[in-house]
Structures are given as structure tokens and as C-alpha cells.
Amino acid sequence: MPITRVSDAQRFDFLTDHANELAVSISDLNQQIATGKRLTRPDQDPLGSAQVVRAQSSLAALGQYDESTRFGQDVLGAQHDALGQAIDETMARAKELAADSSILTPDARSAASHEVDSLLQSLTAIGNSELAGRRLFGGLALDGPAPFADPLAPGYTAATAYSGSAAQVSVKIGSGSSERVQISTSGDQIFTSSLQALTDLKAAFDNDTPRAPSLDAVESAIGDLESERARVDVRASQLKQRGDQVAALTVTETAARSHVQDADLVAVISRLSQAQTALQALLAAGAQLSQTNLTDLLQI
Amino acid sequence: MAISPILDSAARALLANETVLSVVGENIANVDTPDYSRQRAELQADTVIAQVNGVAVGTGVHVQTVDQIVDPLLARRQLGAETDASQQSALSDQLGGLAGVLNDLDQPSLAGALGDFFDAADALGRNPQGLAERATLLARAGALVSEFHRRSAGLADLQRTIDDRYVAVASEVNDQLTRIAQLNGAIVAAEATGQSANASRDQRTAALNQLAQTVGISTTEDAHGAVTVSLAGGATLVAGTDVLHTVAIRTNGVGLDGGALHEAQLADPNGVVVRLPQAFATGELGGLANARDVAVVTASANLDRLVDGTGVDPGLRDAVNAVQQAGIDLDGNSTAAVPLFQGTGAAGIALSGAITVRTLAAAKTTEPGDNANALALADLRSTALPALGGTTFSGYVATEESRVGEDATQAGDVATASSLKLKQIQDQRAGISGVNLNEELTNLLRYQHAFQAASRVLTVGNEVLDELLKAV
Numbered sequence: 001m002p003i004t005r006v007s008d009a010q011r012f013d014f015l016t017d018h019a020n021e022l023a024v025s026i027s028d029l030n031q032q033i034a035t036g037k038r039l040t041r042p043d044q045d046p047l048g049s050a051q052v053v054r055a056q057s058s059l060a061a062l063g064q065y066d067e068s069t070r071f072g073q074d075v076l077g078a079q080h081d082a083l084g085q086a087i088d089e090t091m092a093r094a095k096e097l098a099a100d101s102s103i104l105t106p107d108a109r110s111a112a113s114h115e116v117d118s119l120l121q122s123l124t125a126i127g128n129s130e131l132a133g134r135r136l137f138g139g140l141a142l143d144g145p146a147p148f149a150d151p152l153a154p155g156y157t158a159a160t161a162y163s164g165s166a167a168q169v170s171v172k173i174g175s176g177s178s179e180r181v182q183i184s185t186s187g188d189q190i191f192t193s194s195l196q197a198l199t200d201l202k203a204a205f206d207n208d209t210p211r212a213p214s215l216d217a218v219e220s221a222i223g224d225l226e227s228e229r230a231r232v233d234v235r236a237s238q239l240k241q242r243g244d245q246v247a248a249l250t251v252t253e254t255a256a257r258s259h260v261q262d263a264d265l266v267a268v269i270s271r272l273s274q275a276q277t278a279l280q281a282l283l284a285a286g287a288q289l290s291q292t293n294l295t296d297l298l299q300i
Numbered sequence: 301m302a303i304s305p306i307l308d309s310a311a312r313a314l315l316a317n318e319t320v321l322s323v324v325g326e327n328i329a330n331v332d333t334p335d336y337s338r339q340r341a342e343l344q345a346d347t348v349i350a351q352v353n354g355v356a357v358g359t360g361v362h363v364q365t366v367d368q369i370v371d372p373l374l375a376r377r378q379l380g381a382e383t384d385a386s387q388q389s390a391l392s393d394q395l396g397g398l399a400g401v402l403n404d405l406d407q408p409s410l411a412g413a414l415g416d417f418f419d420a421a422d423a424l425g426r427n428p429q430g431l432a433e434r435a436t437l438l439a440r441a442g443a444l445v446s447e448f449h450r451r452s453a454g455l456a457d458l459q460r461t462i463d464d465r466y467v468a469v470a471s472e473v474n475d476q477l478t479r480i481a482q483l484n485g486a487i488v489a490a491e492a493t494g495q496s497a498n499a500s501r502d503q504r505t506a507a508l509n510q511l512a513q514t515v516g517i518s519t520t521e522d523a524h525g526a527v528t529v530s531l532a533g534g535a536t537l538v539a540g541t542d543v544l545h546t547v548a549i550r551t552n553g554v555g556l557d558g559g560a561l562h563e564a565q566l567a568d569p570n571g572v573v574v575r576l577p578q579a580f581a582t583g584e585l586g587g588l589a590n591a592r593d594v595a596v597v598t599a600s601a602n603l604d605r606l607v608d609g610t611g612v613d614p615g616l617r618d619a620v621n622a623v624q625q626a627g628i629d630l631d632g633n634s635t636a637a638v639p640l641f642q643g644t645g646a647a648g649i650a651l652s653g654a655i656t657v658r659t660l661a662a663a664k665t666t667e668p669g670d671n672a673n674a675l676a677l678a679d680l681r682s683t684a685l686p687a688l689g690g691t692t693f694s695g696y697v698a699t700e701e702s703r704v705g706e707d708a709t710q711a712g713d714v715a716t717a718s719s720l721k722l723k724q725i726q727d728q729r730a731g732i733s734g735v736n737l738n739e740e741l742t743n744l745l746r747y748q749h750a751f752q753a754a755s756r757v758l759t760v761g762n763e764v765l766d767e768l769l770k771a772v
Contacts, residue, residue, distance in 0.1 A: 007338075007734020008331050010727060042404060042705030043399040043712065050702035053404050053411045057694030060415035061681055071426045134427075139669035142429035167667035172425055172675050175682035180675065191316035261405070 015286045016249070022279040029272040032263040039261045048260045055257035061175060062250045067170040069243035072183045073082035075140065076236040078131045083190075083229040086126045090119050091194060091222045098201055098215040106208075114207035120151040120198045127191045137187035139165025147187050151195070158195035164187035173242045181235050181242070190228045306761040309346075312360030313754035316343055319363045320747045327735045328744070337733040339498055356376055358440035368498045372521075375505060378521065379512040381722040383583045385715070386513035390587030391595075392715035394462055395708040398595055401454040402704050404697060406473040408521065413447035416440045417526055418681035425678050428671035429630060435657050441640060443660045445649055452646035455600045456556035458568060461562050462592040469514055469584050470564040474549040476511045477529070477537050480504060483540040484526040491525050497641045501525075511541050515564075516582035532577035553593075556600055556647075561592065583639040595707065602700050604645040609687035616693060617641040617649060626660025627673035635661040 032038055042049035097112050104112060128146040129136045139145035147164020149156055165189050170180035197217040204214040330336040346359040404411040420437040427433045481642040483504040491583065493627035504527065511517055518534040522540075529538040536544045545566050552563035564580045567573045580586060609615030614622065621639040629635050638659045643650040663670035681692065688696040 005731045005736065007730045008737045009734050010730045013730075014334075037405075041399055041403055042701045043708035044406065044705075046702045046705030046709055049405055049705050050698040053698035054695060055700055056411060057415055057681075057692075057698075060419055064419055064678070068422065068426060110640060135669070139667055141668035142427060144668050165668040165670070167663075167665065167670040169669055170675065171424060172678055174677075177676070177679045184669070276514055 010154070011289055012286075013182075015282065015289065019279065019286075020284065021284055022275055025275045026272060026279065029268055029275060032268045033265065033272070035259055036263055038263040038268075045260075052257055055253055055260070058253050059250065059257070062246050062253060065173050065246045066243060066250070068173055069239045072171040072181055072239045073236055073243070075131060075136065075183045076232050076239065078129070079136050079184075080083045080229060080236065081233045082126050083127045083138060083225055083232065084193075086123055086194065087222055087225045087229065090123045090126065091197075091218060091225060094119050094198055094201060095215065095218045095222065097205075098218045101201075101204060101214065104205075104216075109205045109208065111204050113158060116198055116202040116205060117151070120195065120202065123191065123194055123198060124151055125147045127162075127187050127195075135164060135187075137164070137185070137190055139167035139186065140169045140180045140184045141165045141167070148191070148195075151199075156191060161184070161195055162192065164188075171239075173239065173246075181238055183235065185228065185231075190225065193217075197221040252258045305357065306764070307360065309360035310754050310758035310761060312346060312362060314751060314758065316363050317747045317751040319366075321744065321751065324740050324743045324747060327740045328737065331735040331737055331740075334501050334542065335509070336735070337370050337498070337502055337505075338735045339366050339368055343368050366496050366498065368501060369733050371729065371732050374725060376519070378714050378722070378725045379508060379517065379727060380723050381718070382509050382512040383516040384593060385718040385722040386584045387582050387587040388711065388715035388718040390584045391591050392587075392708070392711040394458070394588065394591030395704070395711045397458055398455075398591070398599060399704050399708040401451065401458055401479075402599060402701060404701050408447055408450070410447050410451055411694050411701075413440075413444040414693050414697065415681075417444045418678055421674055421678040421681070424660075424662050425671045425674040428674050434630070434662070436744055437660060438651070438655065438657060441655075442651055445641070445651060448603070448646040451603060452600070453558070455596055455603070456647075457632065459556050459561075459592050459596045459600075459604055460559065462588050462596070463555060466564075466585060466588045466592065467549055467562050469588065470547055470549050470562070470580075473511065473514055473564070474543075476507055476514070477543045477546065479507050480511065480527070480529060480539050481541050481543050481595055483507060484538070487525045488540070496537035497525065502761060512583065514583045515580055515585050531566070531576070531579040532582060533576050535576065535579060544569065550575075553670065556596070563589075588595050599700070599704060602648070606693065606696055606700075607646050607649050608644060611687070613685065615685070615687050617643075619683070619685060620677065621682065623673060623677045624655075624661050626664070626676075628663040628666055628670070629661050630658045632666040633659075635659060679735045 039045055039048055039052060063246070094116065097116060100113070101109070127137050127148040133143050134140040135144055135147055138144060141147075141164065144164070147162055149161045149163065151161070166186045167184070168182055168186065169184040170182045173179050173181055197220070200217055201214040242254070323339050323341040327338045330338075342364045343361050345361055346366040348358050397606045403409070407751055417437075417440045420433070420440040424430070424433045424437050483500050486500045486503065487497040490500065494750065508517070508519060508527070508529070511529070517537070518530050519527045519533070521527045526540045527538070528536060528540075531545075537546075538544065545568055548565045548567040549562050550565050551560040551750060552575075553561045555561045563575070563577070564585055565573050565575050566579065581589070605615060607615050607617050620641055624640040625636050625638065627635050628637070638654045638661070639652045640655050640660075641649055642652045662674040664672040664676075681694070684690050684692055684695075689699070720749045
């Protein structure tokens with residue numbers, strides 16, 4: 001139905017209604033500028049809200065994967081260093097002593113025996129290494145007793161020296177229950193052959209037995225340690241790669257969430273300026289409106 | 301020559317124009333009065349009875365009626381539009397409130413509390429024997445419980461607020477019915493004696509519109525000017541000056557807070573109360589009831605489902621407890637009898653009394669450092685549960701957030717459309733019945749001039765009479 005007649009109340013109602021709409025719009029735009037958020041309530045964009053909630057959950061999970069990869073790399077890095085020390089210092093010296101055993105004098109063999117004792121203690125100390133109170137080769141047990149027994153203690157045998165945790169600890173690096181990376185290996189699986197080789201080497205020096213078996217054992221033990229260090233390096237590399245992936249995913253997920261939730265300040269400020277101009281124009285029109293009746297023209 | 305017809309005619313014109321000017325003044329006075337319908341004086345030439353020099357001339361003018369300028373069809377359409385707009389507006393407002401209660405875009409939020417809980421499980425996985433990590437997990441579990449309680453209480457508060465509003469709105473209906481019946485009486489009495497009842501009609505129209513906002517009604521006006529008001533179901537509320545049925549507010553059902561909810565029912569003059577749910581399913585009462593009994597209850601049930609699952613498939617409580625109770629605590633003991641959560645529903649979930657930092661199961665074996673159970677707990681973050689529609693906890697929260705937001709958005713759109721429809725009708729009505737000052741001022745000038753002209757006629761008649769009297 002075409003409008004053929006407009007009452008005075010209608011004219012002012014129109015003015016009030018549109019001024020209210022613009023005021024609400026300006027308030028909304030101001031809120032977006034103040035918070036930097038386009039979305040603050042689910043009824044503003046239901047699907048966008050769901051995306052934001054999911055993105056927040058994903059970002060929280062990614063944050064934990066990042067923490068876990070860093071923690072795992074710290075642990076594996078410490079293990080790498082400890083194994084390097086065992087291989088390059090302790091067992092390398094043991095290999096030299098084993099290689100020289102056939103040419104050593106009795107006094108030198110006695111001194112070598114003492115040195116092997118020292119190496120045994122050194123290797124035991126490496127096996128008992130801690131990182132922030134966690135036993136690196138004892139299932140990462142916290143504040144637990146030393147997993148390897150003192151080699152100078154009576155009744156010591158390499159085979160029974162380890163009494164630490166048998167736990168194989170993993171870190172979670174993804175959403176699936178299989179997305180784990182093992183970051184600890186039971187110490188007995190790593191060091192028993194080395195401890196046994198050193199114990200045998202000491203016995204060889206003490207008992208003046210031929211060199212060959214002891215050297216073979218030491219070399220085999222070094223091989224075990226090197227294998228473990230390689231495994232540690234592979235795991236560390238895996239964690240490093242995953243950490244890089246997580247960092248990239250975090251950036252992507254953050255950008256996606258921002259795209260949905262955050263306000264485009266340039267566009268918002270532009271719209272605010274438009275709304276303010278419209279409100280000013282409306283109020284000016286309102287001022288004119290009050291003058292467009294016969295009361296003023298006829299000066300009644 | 302007869303002089304008196306001139307004077308009589310002028311006098312009648314003066315009286316008629318004075319009346320018209322009064323009507324114009326009334327219109328100007330009510331230019332901003334809500335629900336006022338402008339009036340128009342209908343002038344009619346008086347019967348030709350005077351004889352002047354053997355010629356029949358008129359005897360002047362009189363005001364036949366003072367009519368309201370209204371469109372009865374528009375008024376009837378407005379009643380329906382008032383009902384629809386009020387119903388949709390009430391529903392939209394309350395769904396907006398519901399979206400606020402379930403808002404996960406702000407803190408604190410349920411999604412945030414769930415994320416924090418699983419973050420703590422991950423942290424426990426990195427240090428399963430750490431007392432700080434254990435304490436943090438328990439604190440986060442407590443915060444999650446608090447968030448369930450807060451959200452559940454928010455829903456209960458919202459439902460109670462809606463019910464309070466429902467009672468307040470329903471309580472006004474009987475006063476409105478009495479008012480309409482009284483106005484019926486005033487209109488019939490005035491118009492029976494030929495008096496104008498325009499002001500009473502405006503008041504009755506306003507009262508009917510107000511009643512229509514509360515509940516859907518239909519009206520019929522009889523020949524004497526009284527309206528009969530009926531509910532959508534056909535029950536007559538007002539007939540003439542009688543209120544035949546009143547609204548009784550009765551308890552009906554129990555709210556989320558354990559208190560009684562209320563329902564509008566129909567009471568006859570003998571005090572017999574009957575339930576007519578469909579009769580009160582429209583208007584603001586209908587919108588409020590829909591929000592209170594459907595939207596809020598559904599949201600509450602869905603929140604409970606997150607905690608309880610379906611009874612067959614586990615929800616959060618049972619899924620977490622299944623992991624917790626399959627593990628080994630810090631002292632190497634089985635936790636088969638030590639759940640993490642207990643209680644039912646979002647309002648009833650609580651931390652188990654047996655759970656402590658030491659009885660939290662981070663391991664699956666007694667080996668120190670074992671973190672397998674903590675990792676299994678952390679895995680729940682991304683585990684899809686059948687009870688939640690095959691989605692994860694956060695996915696379920698996001699879906700629920702989206703559902704409630706969509707409902708609120710749709711209700712807002714419908715409310716806007718209903719309001720626009722009402723506004724259009726109100727504009728049409730205002731276009732017909734509203735006062736336009738320019739028009740009234742023009743009429744003011746017109747009838748002022750007519751009054752001045754009649755005065756001039758009276759003056760001329762008087763002068764003619766004076767001339768005649770001089771000759772005597």
C-alpha cells in the first residue's frame with residue numbers, strides 16, 4: 001500500500017527509530033574496536049563461533065604437543081650427551097686399556113685395574129645421570145634412588161647392577177593414541193653390556209688373563225652404546241621435525257581463528273565513520289523536520 | 301424582509317465552526333498521544349425551511365457527527381501482528397540470553413576449562429610423578445567442575461527469570477480484561493445517548509493491543525459498540541461488560557533449580573480452572589514458555605549429556621573415570637576404586653572424595669616414571685565419543701554453541717521480520733489515523749476564516765436590522 005499521508009508522530013518515530021539503529025551500530029563497532037574482536041557472542045556468527053571454539057581447542061592441543069616435543073628434545077639431548085661421554089671418554093679409554101693389556105707389566109696391569117675401577121664408577125655415574133631430578137636412564141623417575149648400584153659395593157655384579165624403573169616413557173606429539181615418541185630406555189638395556197665389559201676387563205687385569213676376549217667385549221659394548229645413541233638421535237630428529245610441524249600448524253590455526261574472530265580494524269573504523277556521518281545527517285534532518293510545518297511559516 | 305433567518309444562519313455557522321475548531325484543537329493537542337485517532341467533524345447544511353421574499357433558502361450549517369478516522373480492518377490486522385511480534389521478540393530476547401549463558405568465546409568458558417584440564421593431563425604425562433603437575437590436574441578438574449556448575453546455574457537462573465517474567469505478564473491479563481469490559485460499558489452508554497465515545501474507543505484499542513501482545517486474541521464488535529474478546533482456542537474472555545473467563549496462574553512442572561514453574565490457565569466465573577496450553581501458546585506468554593520449556597531445557601539436557609553420556613555410551617565423567625580407574629597411583633596402588641569424578645549431570649558432577657594428588661593414576665604399571673595412563677587421559681581430548689554424536693568434547697561444545705547461536709540468530713531474524721510487519725501496519729494506521737499538524741493548521745485557518753465570515757454575516761445582519769430600526 002503506497003504511503004499517501006504521513007502523520008507528525010510518524011516523522012519523529014522514523015527519526016527516533018533510525019537514530020537508535022545507528023546508535024546500536026556505532027556501539028557495536030566501538031566494541032569491536034575496543035576488543036579487537038568481531039565475534040564476541042555465538043549469535044553473531046554461529047558457524048564462526050563453532051570454528052573459533054574448535055580452533056581454540058586445536059591451539060591448546062598444539063601448545064601441548066609443542067611442550068612435549070621440547071621436553072622430549074631436552075631429555076634426548078641430555079641422553080645424547082651422556083652417551084657421548086660414555087662412548088668417547090669412558091669406553092674409549094677402556095678400549096685402549098684392553099688393547100694394551102697384553103703388553104703391560106704386572107705393575108701397569110695393577111694400575112690399569114684401578115683405572116678400570118674408576119671407569120666403572122664413571123660409567124655408573126653416567127647411568128645415574130639426572131635432568132631436573134629425573135633419572136635419564138632410569139625411566140625418567142623423579143627424585144628416585146640411583147638406578148645403578150655402586151660398583152665398589154660388595155657383591156656387585158654388572159648383571160644385577162640395575163634396579164631402576166623398567167618404564168619406557170613416551171611423549172605425546174599428536175592427537176592419536178599412537179602418536180608417541182619414546183624418550184627413555186631402561187638403563188639396563190643400555191649399560192649392562194658396558195658395565196659387564198668393564199667388570200670383565202678389570203678381572204682380566206686382576207687375573208692376568210689374555211686380552212682378546214676383553215677387547216671384543218669392550219668393542220661390542222661400545223657398539224651397543226653407539227646404537228642407543230643413534231636411536232636417541234633419530235627420536236630427537238623426529239621430535240624436531242614434529243616441533244617444526246606444530247609451529248607451522250600453530251601459525252596456520254592462529255591465522256584461521258583470527259580470520260573468523262578478529263575484527264578488521266580498517267574496515268570497522270571505516271564503517272564507524274560512515275555510521276557517525278549518517279547519524280549526524282539524520283540529526284540534522286531531524287532539526288530541519290521540526291521546522292517544516294505551518295506553525296513556523298505562518299508564525300502562529 | 302425577514303432578518304432573523306440571516307442571524308439564525310450566521311449563529312448556526314458560528315456554532316458549527318466553533319465546534320470544528322474545537323475538533324481541530326483536539327487533534328493538535330493529541331498530535332503525539334499514542335494510539336490517538338484523529339477526528340473529523342462532518343458538516344451538513346441545515347434543512348431548507350426559510351422563506352426570503354418567497355424564495356426558499358438554507359438555514360445554515362451544523363455538525364452532524366465527529367468521526368474517528370480509523371480503518372477497522374487495519375486494527376484487526378494489528379492485533380494479530382502485535383501477538384506475533386511480541387511472541388517472536390520474547391523468544392528472541394530469551395534465546396539471546398541463552399546464547400550469552402553458553403558463550404564460549406569469552407572467559408570463563410566450558411571449552412576453555414576442558415582445554416585446561418587436558419593441558420594438565422599432557423603436563424602430567426611429561427612428569428607423571430610431579431606433585432605440582434598432579435596438583436594442577438586436580439585443580440583444573442575442579443575448575444572444570446565449577447564451570448559445569450556455573451553454566452548449569454546460569455541455565456537455571458535464566459529459566460527462573462523467564463518464569464518470573466511469565467508470571468508477571470500473565471498477572472496483568474485480568475486487569476486488561478476488566479479494563480476492556482469497563483471501556484465496553486462506557487462506549488455503549490455514551491453512544492446510546494448520541495455522545496462521542498472516541499476517547500474511550502482509543503483507550504480500548506490500546507488495551508486490546510496490549511492484551512494481544514500478551515496472548516493471541518480475536519475480537520468482534522457488536523452493533524452497540526461493545527467488543528467480544530476470545531482466545532485463540534475459542535474461549536470467550538470478555539463479552540460486553542462481563543469478564544467471562546479470567547486467567548489463573550498455576551504451578552506446572554519443576555524447574556532446573558528445583559522450584560515450581562508456572563502456567564497460565566483459564567478460570568470460569570465459578571472458579572473452575574482448566575488447562576488450555578494451546579490457547580496461551582502465542583503472544584509474549586507463548587514466546588516465554590517456548591524459551592523456558594524447550595530452549596533452556598534442551599540446552600540443559602545437552603549439557604548433562606556431555607557429563608553423563610547416554611546411559612549406554614559414556615560422557616566425560618565415565619570416560620575420564622575409565623582411564624583413571626585403569627591405572628596405578630603414585631604409591632603403586634591400583635586405582636580401580638578411585639574415580640576422578642562423581643555425581644550426575646552438569647549440576648551434580650563433583651570431584652571424587654577419594655581423589656588426591658597421590659591417588660591420581662598417571663601410570664599403568666608400578667614402574668616409577670611410567671606415564672602411560674596420563675597420556676591415555678590426555679588422549680581423551682581428541683577422542684570422538686558416540687554419546688556426543690561421534691565428536692570430541694570440544695567439538696560437542698562447539699556444535700552446541702553453534703546450535704544455540706543459530707537458534708538465537710534465526711529467532712532474531714523472525715522477530716525482526718515480525719516487528720517490521722507490525723511497524724508497517726502501525727505506519728499504515730498512523731498514516732490514516734495519525735495527526736498531521738500541517739493538515740490541522742490548514743483546517744484551523746480554513747475554519748477560522750469560516751468563523752470570521754459567519755461573524756461578518758452576523759454583523760451585516762445586525763447592521764441591516766439597525767437600519768430598519770432607525771426608520772421606526
